[in-house]
Amino acid sequence: MLKNQINEIRDEALQAFKGAASTKELYDLKVKYLGRQGSLPAIMKKMKDVSPEERPLMGQAMNQAKDALETAYLKFEEELKRGELTKRLSEEKLDMTLPGPPSKLGAHHPIEMVFDEIIDIFSRIGYYVRSGPMIETDDHNFGALNIPPEHPARDMQDTFYIDEEHSLRPHTSPIQIRTLRSEKPPFYVLGPGGVFRCDSDVSHSPMFHQIEGLVVDKKVSMADLKGTLSYFASEFFGKSIKTRFRPSFFPFTEPSAEVDCSCPLCNGKGCRMCGHTGWVEIGGCGLVHPNVLSASDLDNSEWQGFAFGMGIERMAIIKYGISDIRLFYENDNRFLEQFRR
Amino acid sequence: MKVSLNWLSEYVDWKSKFESPSDLADALTKSGLEVDEVLDRSKDYDNVVLGHILEYGKHPDADRLTLCQVTTGSGVVHQIVCGATNHKEGDHVVVALPGAVLPGNFKIKKSKIRGVESSGMLCSEKELGVSEESEGILILPESVTVGQSFSEYAGLDDVILDVNVTSNRADCLSHYGLAREIAAISGLEYSLPIKTFSTSASSTKKEVGLFVKSAEQCPRFAGRYISNVKIGPSPTWLKKYLEAVEINSINNVVDITNFVMLELGQPLHAYDVRELSGRKVIVDLAEGGEVFTTLDGTELKLDGSELMIRDADKPIGLAGIVGGKNSGIKDDTTDVFLESAYFKPEQVRRTSRKFGIETDACYRFSRGTDPDGVLLALNRASELIAEFAGGELYDDHYDIYPNHIRKSAVTVDVKDVTERLGFEATNDKFESWMKGIGCEVEVSVSQAGSFLITPPTFRQDLSIKEDFIEEYARLEGYDKIPDSEPFIAHKAVPHDVNYILKRQTQNSMRALGYSQAINFAFLDEKTQAQILGDVELLNKVGLKTSAEPVKIINPLSEELGVMRTSLVPGLLKNVSHNSRHGLSFGKLFEIGPTFSKDSEGYKEEWRLGLSAWGKQSNIWSKSDGPLVLEVKSHLENLLTNFNYTSFMWKGNVLFPEFLHPGQSAALFLEGKNIGYIGTLHPKLNEDLKIRETAVLAELNLDLFFKGQPRLRRTKTFSKFPFVDRDLALVVDKEISSGEIESAISKAGGSLLQEIHVFDVFEGGNIEPGMRSIAFRLVYQDTDGTLTDEVVNALQEKIIAAVAKKFGAQVR
Numbered sequence A: 001m002l003k004n005q006i007n008e009i010r011d012e013a014l015q016a017f018k019g020a021a022s023t024k025e026l027y028d029l030k031v032k033y034l035g036r037q038g039s040l041p042a043i044m045k046k047m048k049d050v051s052p053e054e055r056p057l058m059g060q061a062m063n064q065a066k067d068a069l070e071t072a073y074l075k076f077e078e079e080l081k082r083g084e085l086t087k088r089l090s091e092e093k094l095d096m097t098l099p100g101p102p103s104k105l106g107a108h109h110p111i112e113m114v115f116d117e118i119i120d121i122f123s124r125i126g127y128y129v130r131s132g133p134m135i136e137t138d139d140h141n142f143g144a145l146n147i148p149p150e151h152p153a154r155d156m157q158d159t160f161y162i163d164e165e166h167s168l169r170p171h172t173s174p175i176q177i178r179t180l181r182s183e184k185p186p187f188y189v190l191g192p193g194g195v196f197r198c199d200s201d202v203s204h205s206p207m208f209h210q211i212e213g214l215v216v217d218k219k220v221s222m223a224d225l226k227g228t229l230s231y232f233a234s235e236f237f238g239k240s241i242k243t244r245f246r247p248s249f250f251p252f253t254e255p256s257a258e259v260d261c262s263c264p265l266c267n268g269k270g271c272r273m274c275g276h277t278g279w280v281e282i283g284g285c286g287l288v289h290p291n292v293l294s295a296s297d298l299d300n301s302e303w304q305g306f307a308f309g310m311g312i313e314r315m316a317i318i319k320y321g322i323s324d325i326r327l328f329y330e331n332d333n334r335f336l337e338q339f340r341r
Numbered sequence B: 001m002k003v004s005l006n007w008l009s010e011y012v013d014w015k016s017k018f019e020s021p022s023d024l025a026d027a028l029t030k031s032g033l034e035v036d037e038v039l040d041r042s043k044d045y046d047n048v049v050l051g052h053i054l055e056y057g058k059h060p061d062a063d064r065l066t067l068c069q070v071t072t073g074s075g076v077v078h079q080i081v082c083g084a085t086n087h088k089e090g091d092h093v094v095v096a097l098p099g100a101v102l103p104g105n106f107k108i109k110k111s112k113i114r115g116v117e118s119s120g121m122l123c124s125e126k127e128l129g130v131s132e133e134s135e136g137i138l139i140l141p142e143s144v145t146v147g148q149s150f151s152e153y154a155g156l157d158d159v160i161l162d163v164n165v166t167s168n169r170a171d172c173l174s175h176y177g178l179a180r181e182i183a184a185i186s187g188l189e190y191s192l193p194i195k196t197f198s199t200s201a202s203s204t205k206k207e208v209g210l211f212v213k214s215a216e217q218c219p220r221f222a223g224r225y226i227s228n229v230k231i232g233p234s235p236t237w238l239k240k241y242l243e244a245v246e247i248n249s250i251n252n253v254v255d256i257t258n259f260v261m262l263e264l265g266q267p268l269h270a271y272d273v274r275e276l277s278g279r280k281v282i283v284d285l286a287e288g289g290e291v292f293t294t295l296d297g298t299e300l301k302l303d304g305s306e307l308m309i310r311d312a313d314k315p316i317g318l319a320g321i322v323g324g325k326n327s328g329i330k331d332d333t334t335d336v337f338l339e340s341a342y343f344k345p346e347q348v349r350r351t352s353r354k355f356g357i358e359t360d361a362c363y364r365f366s367r368g369t370d371p372d373g374v375l376l377a378l379n380r381a382s383e384l385i386a387e388f389a390g391g392e393l394y395d396d397h398y399d400i401y402p403n404h405i406r407k408s409a410v411t412v413d414v415k416d417v418t419e420r421l422g423f424e425a426t427n428d429k430f431e432s433w434m435k436g437i438g439c440e441v442e443v444s445v446s447q448a449g450s451f452l453i454t455p456p457t458f459r460q461d462l463s464i465k466e467d468f469i470e471e472y473a474r475l476e477g478y479d480k481i482p483d484s485e486p487f488i489a490h491k492a493v494p495h496d497v498n499y500i501l502k503r504q505t506q507n508s509m510r511a512l513g514y515s516q517a518i519n520f521a522f523l524d525e526k527t528q529a530q531i532l533g534d535v536e537l538l539n540k541v542g543l544k545t546s547a548e549p550v551k552i553i554n555p556l557s558e559e560l561g562v563m564r565t566s567l568v569p570g571l572l573k574n575v576s577h578n579s580r581h582g583l584s585f586g587k588l589f590e591i592g593p594t595f596s597k598d599s600e601g602y603k604e605e606w607r608l609g610l611s612a613w614g615k616q617s618n619i620w621s622k623s624d625g626p627l628v629l630e631v632k633s634h635l636e637n638l639l640t641n642f643n644y645t646s647f648m649w650k651g652n653v654l655f656p657e658f659l660h661p662g663q664s665a666a667l668f669l670e671g672k673n674i675g676y677i678g679t680l681h682p683k684l685n686e687d688l689k690i691r692e693t694a695v696l697a698e699l700n701l702d703l704f705f706k707g708q709p710r711l712r713r714t715k716t717f718s719k720f721p722f723v724d725r726d727l728a729l730v731v732d733k734e735i736s737s738g739e740i741e742s743a744i745s746k747a748g749g750s751l752l753q754e755i756h757v758f759d760v761f762e763g764g765n766i767e768p769g770m771r772s773i774a775f776r777l778v779y780q781d782t783d784g785t786l787t788d789e790v791v792n793a794l795q796e797k798i799i800a801a802v803a804k805k806f807g808a809q810v811r
Helices: A002-019 A023-034 A039-049 A055-091 A110-123 A152-156 A173-182 A222-237 A290-295 A312-320 B021-030 B041-045 B175-186 B236-244 B252-264 B345-355 B360-367 B371-388 B414-421 B427-436 B465-476 B497-511 B525-532 B536-540 B568-580 B627-641 B682-687 B737-751 B788-806
Strands: A135-137 A166-168 A187-196 A207-217 A243-247 A253-262 A279-288 A304-311 B002-004 B034-040 B048-059 B062-071 B077-082 B092-096 B111-113 B116-118 B159-164 B209-212 B220-227 B268-272 B280-285 B291-293 B299-301 B307-310 B315-318 B336-342 B398-400 B410-413 B440-443 B450-454 B586-598 B601-613 B647-650 B659-669 B672-680 B694-700 B723-732 B752-761 B770-779
Touching: A002 A023, A002 A039, A002 A055, A023 A039, A023 A055, A039 A055, A110 A187, A110 A207, A110 A222, A110 A312, A173 A187, A173 A207, A173 A290, A173 A304, A207 A222, A207 A312, A222 A243, A222 A253, A222 A279, A222 A304, A222 A312, A222 B414, A243 B021, A243 B465, A253 A304, A253 B465, A279 A290, A279 A312, A304 A312, B002 B175, B002 B236, B021 B034, B021 B159, B021 B175, B034 B041, B041 B159, B048 B077, B077 B116, B175 B252, B209 B220, B209 B398, B220 B371, B236 B252, B252 B268, B252 B360, B252 B371, B268 B315, B268 B371, B280 B336, B307 B345, B336 B371, B345 B360, B410 B414, B410 B465, B414 B427, B414 B465, B427 B440, B427 B450, B427 B465, B497 B586, B497 B601, B497 B627, B525 B568, B568 B586, B568 B601, B568 B694, B601 B627, B601 B672, B627 B647, B627 B659, B627 B672, B627 B694, B647 B737, B672 B682, B723 B737, B723 B788, B737 B752, B737 B770, B737 B788, B770 B788
Parallel strands: B209 B280
Antiparallel strands: A135 A166, A187 A207, A207 A304, A243 A253, A253 A279, A279 A304, B002 B159, B034 B159, B048 B062, B048 B092, B062 B077, B111 B116, B220 B336, B220 B398, B268 B336, B280 B307, B291 B299, B307 B315, B410 B450, B440 B450, B586 B601, B601 B694, B647 B659, B659 B672, B672 B694, B723 B770, B752 B770
16 A cells, blocks of 8 residues: 555656756755655655554665666756756857957066066076166266276266266166175176166167176186177077177277177178168177276286176167167057067 | 278378278278268269260250250260350360259259250259359360269269277377378378478577476477468368368368368467467466457356466467467468467366367367377478468477377287187287387397387377287287187176066066056156155155255256156156057056155165056956056055065055045055055146046055065965855945954954955945945864854954944944
8 A cells, every 4th residue: 555655656756757847847856755855755654554564565665766766866867967058058159259358468668678688698607687876976987997087988978967976877887896896706797777878869869778797707808708799699689690899999898899790680681770781789898997997906917807788779679670769768558569478 | 080082092092902992991890990981972973974065056946045965975975955155066064964963952854845855964063063153054174084974073083981980099080090090900001291391591489489388288389480371262172172071161271270180180270470469379277267269259267277378468279179269360361370289188178078169179189199290290281381371481490398208118928918819819910910000019038929019109099908909809800709608607696686576576567467668767857846746745655755856967958857756757658648649548567766865865766656547448347446446456466476465555644646635545565654556636637638547556666675585484274164254344434444354354363364345335225424345254274174153253253343443233
């Protein structure tokens, strides 16, 4: 009798499971029949009326019914789930060409990008960055660099003066002096930074950027200097780049040289960038003048050095083909956006 | 310096060594005298040639025009219509053929004039640019070669080099000096075509008294009296040379002094003897307070440091710089006193800089002329004046030179040359190069490969061993320097820590979407003051700013007159620029120094500045938060990147005037105010024409970087489950969410791991003046699973705390 009831409920439940339209409905049916308050457990309450002999049989029937329902449930659930997933996937179809919520990395400034690259190239061979103020003393800007007052070389840097003793540094060389005077040799110093000269036209900006390199060691030659700058140029512009030196004059170096490298744009064949010469000037260099060493209390019979300096804007112009020096200081996003790494 | 190659050829036969002017230019550049430009003047007269009129007739349709058949040699005949009337059949003329471009950019083309074809033009002197005025076309003598180019015929085929003479090479600031240099680098001979001249029996010294009272500033002074000079125009060759190097011809005597300066590098001065009061020339320092009027009428107030040329009672020349208005050569000058001197370079330079006067003379004197060349120049000019101005040269010239200037000898060991250059230098080559540049060379007897070198007086730049090492490299060619391996440091030294920190900051800012800006460190004083307003308010938020900006004595313009005291004016300029160009949103950051001055001196405070403006349109989220809070969260990210956990924003302080007072906050980092954030004040949006809402922030990086980099210690985190609870509180609108958050944090203790605001609500059933702030609180214990009882107790404690402190009600 009770067994029949159990089987009836089982069949009814199986029928209902079959008709379930969603996993939710199926689950609700499972609760209805198998849950704590479900119809099948409700029958268990009637077990007390069953004779002790029949009880095991009843128990068995109950378990069989439960198992059957559980199995059926799992089967129907899986079917329904599959269907629901398919439906969901089709409903969730996105127009993948729509823009996402805005998200943008900031861009580099080309000046900073060039600084980073140059510093990284020299860091690899052990050179390290030092810095100094932009308002400098006359001694750091000139005197200690072998440019005494009334020296014609002062014309080379048309300097902005702050007062009789101070000016805006016209080159990054005072960073050398600060380092020479505060640390012990040997030196492998890089001095990056902003510099200032009273000059403004298509190719000159009154503020621009330089990086200075200084090596002071026991024995240093022009060949060492050239090797170092050749290494730099080929790392910075590309392996095929050649480097050449031309004689020049700087008060703080002797011998002095201008450094050219083969034009990276035309590979030395001649183009507008290099004025059809195949070479572009990238900076000045030379062996440190003995007066510069002695002005910073280094014994110039014991120590020798080389130094080099490069204009950052110029390097950026050569490397990225920037047409107008004013672009560096407008900070126009259309310009900056192009410098990413 | 402009150099005429025709002129240069007088001293050195450069053509025998160099195939073309550009070859010569390359050689000069390679040896250290950079040639900026090679200007072939003959190109000015391309397609302008000498012709011969074969037939002459009238134009069929115009009475005033002539029709000529003109040959330019080799049987070529051109039909040319001409408006002039002074020519006839058989005349030799200058013909500009189609393709020629005459002075004034007058382009010659084939054309039809009143129906008759004309292929060229017969030229007048004026059209050729060889004279100011001319009548009719230029008729040449019969002896000319038909077909010859006009430039060659007229000697206008000069090539001009623009040589960039470095400031150490004053010896190359003349044609002869350059010839000497070319000889040294190429091995050519060079010479000066000095003619002999004769002097009369009269004595210079009897006519004019010369007294050098400042031998220190004027080591050498020579002079000669020349009488019966006839001032007039210079001969053509002289004019042509001067014009070639862009010097105006004035008169024969002045032109000759200029010519000799450009030939030998020695500036000269000629005085009209009539104006020499007391017939005296005195070289002495100025008297303080005196006034001197220069040739061009400028009045200079002298302070006594200037070296003057004077007569018996007044100054007549600023030594080595400029002559006086009172003693120059005039049209009726007959007797002159010619000066050739060596002045101390420093003296000339100091004075010229002080008065801001630059002349060709002081340019050379201040770089150092050749003391040994003084007399040569005097004689050269004398000779030319006698020949071309008819002067009578007096005997018995002055040459006051009490202490002869000698360059001291330097010992150079060729081993050192090899070592410093990095390639093999030989004794023979060293000796011959040094002799080639005019040095006296003595071979050391005691040490092989060692030389005692005495440089010539004209090479002021040679004084130490390194100078001769450079000369050797220069003359051998810098190409000889080999590429060694890069010079690698053999000592490990760290970068400047601030450099690392700045670079980290840049990386963080870029990752947060900000592009890097770089602005000038100087700007317009007024603009800065207008934007910043009361700078005391910047000081109050932790940015050291002096009321008076640091000024530049000699700015390029007013607009770049003072050093910046804040990054804001520059960043706002960038925002305005971008906004005006249709970029309606963006984010920029700048890292750089700001400048101030106090009793200890100039201060440079490094700052980080941010500007953000506008919002990018977004199809996904219609309710974007306020931009200022977005930027604030970016800054918090930056702080977190630097491992800072203890910071707070404070809203109720006095903010700089360029900020919106209700949308600003001061940043306190570990208790110290290091900067601010805020929305740009709307009135500035209007002033600067920025349409979009803009946000600014500025931090003192010196304080921000203090104690960085910090030691990082990884914290362990709990393995036990967390419990989260929401807590919505109704509080007075004026109470900031930050304050409530700190109170909750304090009451929640160590089990309260996280607090964040997830909703803010006003209106509806919330009483006016109040708002609801909903916090999500996350609890977690490191030692076990939290029970409801513990969490509930903490919630109760928090609710009691905020009720007591802020009167907050649970919603």
